[in-house]
Amino acid sequence: MTASNRFDSAVERRPSLVAWRLAVFAVFAINGATMATWVARTPAIRDALDVSLEQFGLLIFGMAVGSIGGLLVSSHLIARVGTRAGMLGGVLLSLIMIALVGVGSAQLGSYAVVLAALVVYGACMGVVDVAMNVEGAAVEQEQGSAIMPWFHAAWSGGSIVGAAIAAGLALVGVGLDLHTLGIAVVLGVAMLVADRGLPRHRPLPGLDDDGDGPKRTTFGQRMAIWREPRTIVIGLVILGMAFAEGTANDWLALAMVDDRGVDEATGAFYFGVFAVAMTTGRIVGVPILNRFGRVPVLVGSAILAIIGLTTLILVDQPVVAGVAIFVWGLGASLGFPVGMSAAADDPERAAARVAAVATVGYFAFLVGPPLIGFLGERIGLINSLWVVLALVVVTAVSSPAARERGAAAREREKRAAKSDTKADAGSPAA
The missing domain is CATH 1.20.1250.20 (MFS general substrate transporter like domains)
Known part of the structure; x- marks a missing residue:
């Protein structure tokens, strides 16, 4: 197969631009809703663990450290597996960690479990943030116009919906474990649906000279x-x-x-x-x-x-x-x-x-x-x-x-x- 044929084949297998754009909107919104689920239930998490403000601050610090770690490794991970796999794997793992935060607080009462889950969640968040912004920039380049602020607005919209759901469930007395498990399932299914709209191949500007795929960059x-x-x-x-x-x-x-x-x-x-x-x-x-x-x-x-x-x-x-x-x-x-x-x-x-x-x-x-x-x-x-x-x-x-x-x-x-x-x-x- 010639380089031109491989190039055309890659184009044919990519979803439409509209589906691609909607999928990226969905990833941003899902990420925002996931974050809001944790943030909105922080009082309940603190009470379930029965910790001081200083101890709770350490949980937040652990998540921040995880985020920085995720950001630092994200480019190397994405260079190996691509943005699509980075988003899918990162979002699904982050949802598992949010569910573990709820179960670890409400059922286990384990500070160590919640801390570990938040560190891993932070790392996932760092990787997903980079992957979805790179994917959003690729959509911009493909359609030839700016759209990144709308993607970030979708994140804000997702966080508003996530916070509203959390407030409503807290108001009617739904426990942390049921809330976080339920939201993990719902958002996980949403992510699997969104993944169908993401391209299996990198955008056209990143193809090798022979048209075979993304250009590889070294660690250095x-x-x-x-x-x-x-x-x-x-x-x-x-x-x-x-x-x-x-x-x-x-x-x-x-x-x-x-x-x-x-x-x-x-x-x-x-x-x-x-x-x-x-x-x-x-x-x-x-x-x-x-x-x-x-x-x-x-x-x-x-x-x-x-x-x-x-x-x-x-x-x-x-x-x-x-x-x-x-x-x-x-x-x-x-x-x-x-x-x-x-x-x-x-x-x-x-x-x-x-x-x-x-x-x-x-x-x-x-x-x-x-x-x-x-x-x-x-x-x-x-x-x-x-x-x-x-x-x-x-x-x-x-x-x-x-x-x-x-x-x-x-x-x-x-x-x-x-x-x-x-x-x-x-x-x-x-």
Whole structure:
């Protein structure tokens, strides 16, 4: 069989672009729902294990360590088995671990079992995060337009559904073990269905010269990613925005209660405003990305986040605070997904680069909360947001590194040219 025939055969066996895109949406949503299942039941897990806040913090730290480990090995694993197998195996194993967390808490009362399960779950989460972002970037390259923020919006949607299910089951008294076992089965079946829409072969840009399959990279080549200036600077883009997002997730409600004197329900409402802004930004950001490109969008996003943070810090007024938080959320919404797209511009080493920048982002999620807490004890949580603002400025300065390259740049130029042509055609003749 000639190289051309092998190439055509690979194309024929791939699912349609629509099915592929829907499958990736499903993987993001399943991953979000899995995370929400654990997060929403943390009070019940703590009570079942009868542990202190310090001991429970160690469980969370174990999951974070597992996540970093998963991110560090993900590019090597994906280079060996591919993104499809990485997503399928990672999601199914993570669901088993979530079920084990529920059974280990409710039935066994074993701290060691829950800790081990969360470490493994964190590792699976790290691998799946890289694999699904690489797959999402491949969909972008195949269809010739940005869509990554919508995939991340699907993750948010999945987490909302997962949290709502958890809240409902907790309200009617369903135990941890039944909840986690049931959700593992349901999401496991959903993942098996989604897997049918994923291609069995890597996207076309990654084929060998003879058309036989993905280009192979060595361990040394994948590790050399960490010495690439562009990859490191894209990591800084993600660092600032991940810090802005993670700080709101962990501290916003408490900051409004402690430093602005609102009640607990109002603090939760303010966090809800941020979450809605994040989801809104990711939904409406795609057409803006396709029209203007990554760098203007990242700079504009950083400016919005800076305006929102500055207003929240300096103005102590409830309505203004709500508007400022919404603007902050809009600004923080696109940094992570756009950074992932930029890291995956070159399909040959996409997994290694996505793993590298995702590791930087997870570092922000891991180190950011304790840093803000440490500063909050001394200068107040609201004033500690100046650190977040400074890192968002770093994002704005670093944004040119995310400029489209290669095929991604050519596709955006074509879209911009078509848009300009349509505008000219609709204008009255002079």
